[in-house]
Amino acid sequence: xxKGKLIATSLxxxxxxxxxxxxxxxxQSGALWCYPVRRKGGKSHALGIAERTGIDMxxxxxxxVFPMTxxxxxxxxxxxxxxxxxxxxxxxxxxxxFLVEGDASTFSTFTYLARYVQNIDADIGVExxxxxxxxxxxxxxxxxxxxxxxxxxxxxxxxxxxxxxDALLPHFDTLILMKVKPLMDGxxxxxxxxxxxxxxxxxxxxxxxxxxxxxxxxxLKGEKVNYLSLxxxxxxxxxxxxxxxxxxxxxx
Amino acid sequence: xxKGKLIATSLxxxxxxxxxxxxxxxxQSGALWCYPVRRKGGKSHALGIAERTGIDMxxxxxxxVFPMTxxxxxxxxxxxxxxxxxxxxxxxxxxxxFLVEGDASTFSTFTYLARYVQNIDADIGVExxxxxxxxxxxxxxxxxxxxxxxxxxxxxxxxxxxxxxDALLPHFDTLILMKVKPLMDGxxxxxxxxxxxxxxxxxxxxxxxxxxxxxxxxxLKGEKVNYLSLxxxxxxxxxxxxxxxxxxxxxx
Numbered sequence: 001x002x003k004g005k006l007i008a009t010s011l012x013x014x015x016x017x018x019x020x021x022x023x024x025x026x027x028q029s030g031a032l033w034c035y036p037v038r039r040k041g042g043k044s045h046a047l048g049i050a051e052r053t054g055i056d057m058x059x060x061x062x063x064x065v066f067p068m069t070x071x072x073x074x075x076x077x078x079x080x081x082x083x084x085x086x087x088x089x090x091x092x093x094x095x096x097x098f099l100v101e102g103d104a105s106t107f108s109t110f111t112y113l114a115r116y117v118q119n120i121d122a123d124i125g126v127e128x129x130x131x132x133x134x135x136x137x138x139x140x141x142x143x144x145x146x147x148x149x150x151x152x153x154x155x156x157x158x159x160x161x162x163x164x165x166d167a168l169l170p171h172f173d174t175l176i177l178m179k180v181k182p183l184m185d186g187x188x189x190x191x192x193x194x195x196x197x198x199x200x201x202x203x204x205x206x207x208x209x210x211x212x213x214x215x216x217x218x219x220l221k222g223e224k225v226n227y228l229s230l231x232x233x234x235x236x237x238x239x240x241x242x243x244x245x246x247x248x249x250x251x252x
Numbered sequence: 253x254x255k256g257k258l259i260a261t262s263l264x265x266x267x268x269x270x271x272x273x274x275x276x277x278x279x280q281s282g283a284l285w286c287y288p289v290r291r292k293g294g295k296s297h298a299l300g301i302a303e304r305t306g307i308d309m310x311x312x313x314x315x316x317v318f319p320m321t322x323x324x325x326x327x328x329x330x331x332x333x334x335x336x337x338x339x340x341x342x343x344x345x346x347x348x349x350f351l352v353e354g355d356a357s358t359f360s361t362f363t364y365l366a367r368y369v370q371n372i373d374a375d376i377g378v379e380x381x382x383x384x385x386x387x388x389x390x391x392x393x394x395x396x397x398x399x400x401x402x403x404x405x406x407x408x409x410x411x412x413x414x415x416x417x418d419a420l421l422p423h424f425d426t427l428i429l430m431k432v433k434p435l436m437d438g439x440x441x442x443x444x445x446x447x448x449x450x451x452x453x454x455x456x457x458x459x460x461x462x463x464x465x466x467x468x469x470x471x472l473k474g475e476k477v478n479y480l481s482l483x484x485x486x487x488x489x490x491x492x493x494x495x496x497x498x499x500x501x502x503x504x
Contacts, residue, residue: 008392012272018382021276021305022269053273070401070497103384105391105398114395130270130384130392130459132355139357140260140382143366146357147407149322154424155405159495168423171416172406182496207382243411244434245322 003124004090006117007031008104009097010131014045014208016052018132024053026129031095033061034086036109038068046099052209062086064098066109075112083116090117090124103131107178135176135230137207142215144201144232146174150243158183158231162190169194173238177231181224187231188221199234206230255376256342258369259283260356261349262383266297266460268304270384276305278381283347285313286338288361290320298351304461314338316350318361327364335368342369342376355383359430387428387482389459394467396453396484398426402495410435410483414442421446427485433477440473443485451486458482 009026012018019027027033027050035047044063051057064082067074086096104110105128114126135155139146147153151173156164158177165187168175180187180202191197197218204212204226214220217231261278264270271279279285279302287299296315303309316334319326338348356362357380366378387407391398399405403425408416410429417439420427432439432454443449454466456478466472469483 010392012382015274017274017277018272020264020270020272020384022267024273025269103388103392103398105388105396107399107401107403111395111397111400126395128392128395130264130388132272132382132384133388136355136357136382136385140262140355140380143363143378143380144357145363146355147359148363149359150409150411151359152409152412153407155399155407157402157404157495159402159497160404160493161496164423164493171420179497241412241416243409244413245411245431 001093004093004095005125005127007097008100008110008128010100010104010129011049012132013102013134013137013206014049022129026097031097032089033058033097034064035099036066037063040065046101050099079112079116083120087120103133104128106133134206138203142201142213162186173235175233180229180231181227185221188218201232204229253345256345256347257377257379259349260352260362260380262352262356262381263301264384265354265386265389265458266301274381278349283349284341285310285349286316287351288318289315292317298353302351331364331368335372339372355385356380358385386458390455394453394465414438425487425490429483432481432483433479437473453484456481
């Protein structure tokens with residue numbers, strides 16, 4: 001018998017309109033839906049995006065618990081448990097659609113899950129459907145060009161600190177600062193000292209219905225922002241080196 | 253009368269399945285399709301993606317010529333001409349769907365076009381629909397995790413040279429090297445010298461039907477690759493600093 005495929009079904013950052021046609025087709029293909037939660041019975045962002053399309057969660061959809069922790073042993077146990085749950089379904093020939101917020105290759109746990117599944121049964125195929133990352137949705141909402149011709153872009157969890165940002169700034173036209181929450185005040189001071197306040201925009205829950213945009217980021221000083229917050233920063237002062245260019249063949 | 257909206261309709265990197273549901277709806281909304289070409293009557297990548305869905309190009313679809321040049325005066329004239337063509341349509345109340353390959357905020361000329369349009373008529377609204385960037389599709393095709401928890405990612409046109417890559421490498425878990433064509437041999441030597449050949453993958457025309465993946469990138473030495481080529485490089489040796497973490501509220 002043909003085994004089922006494990007399909008990373010990227011749903012984009014929150015807007016049901018940003019689900020790709022391919023992910024949308026998989027959702028309706030009869031594949032078993034799986035969705036991640038932080039604890040048993042908890043809310044799932046990914047499932048929420050799927051439901052916002054207007055189609056109901058299939059009765060047999062499967063919740064997979066991945067605790068919010070950086071403890072690698074706890075995580076390993078969670079991935080192993082999740083793999084144990086879905087491998088029999090795959091071996092019985094049914095596809096499994098693992099619903100992923102954003103893009104499955106970007107800050108997602110899908111890679112780990114796939115590894116555990118293929119460790120149990122190497123014959124199980126894995127397909128990854130790419131999705132729209134949250135910061136691309138944030139850029140679209142704010143008409144913020146992430147990259148123009150020959151621009152450089154860094155995607156950096158803000159938690160590495162302001163010294164790291166200072167090290168990177170000269171090299172990049174755009175900084176995408178992820179998870180800015182714990183460092184908001186420091187980042188605002190950092191931007192101010194470098195005259196970059198005007199080149200920054202703050203986006204909370206990019207692409208989701210509750211998306212919040214703050215262009216005057218200094219207003220956020222002292223405010224506790226949501227965990228799902230990022231900042232886009234343009235650096236108008238990057239000194240560009242010479243660019244070695246390829247030649248595009250005409251009309252190809 | 254209500255003016256039409258200029259809609260950046262991101263179509264993703266090439267696979268018609270990676271068009272978002274929102275872009276798909278705009279394509280069928282009666283909005284005027286516009287698509288970029290390099291020269292009059294030339295081939296349009298963006299239009300090709302739209303046509304791969306199986307729907308025909310509307311008879312009134314409008315070609316906009318943006319020459320392949322870095323001459324800013326030539327480009328400015330092209331944007332001005334394009335804006336002149338579509339502003340009357342918008343002013344007459346019809347939406348205009350500018351078809352964009354990949355994501356409209358990432359290495360796209362949409363920002364410029366929108367600026368020229370709003371310079372002519374500041375009342376015209378602009379909407380940007382985010383799309384899947386080519387490197388996310390490349391990551392999905394190759395099961396290459398662009399970013400795991402707390403990872404850092406740099407998106408860099410390879411043309412800035414190998415010294416620049418050396419400067420960035422210690423800071424990043426993943427390098428996304430764009431437009432690798434003119435520097436292929438140098439990059440291969442660079443990867444080899446740093447023991448990174450095994451952590452790199454080459455993708456030509458990511459997400460398009462002609463997508464080509466080369467995992468043993470050393471095989472490409474001396475080969476002339478396509479202009480639309482990128483390389484994904486994992487850096488397993490990044491020394492991580494301490495990460496300052498936010499606390500995610502439970503179940504939000």
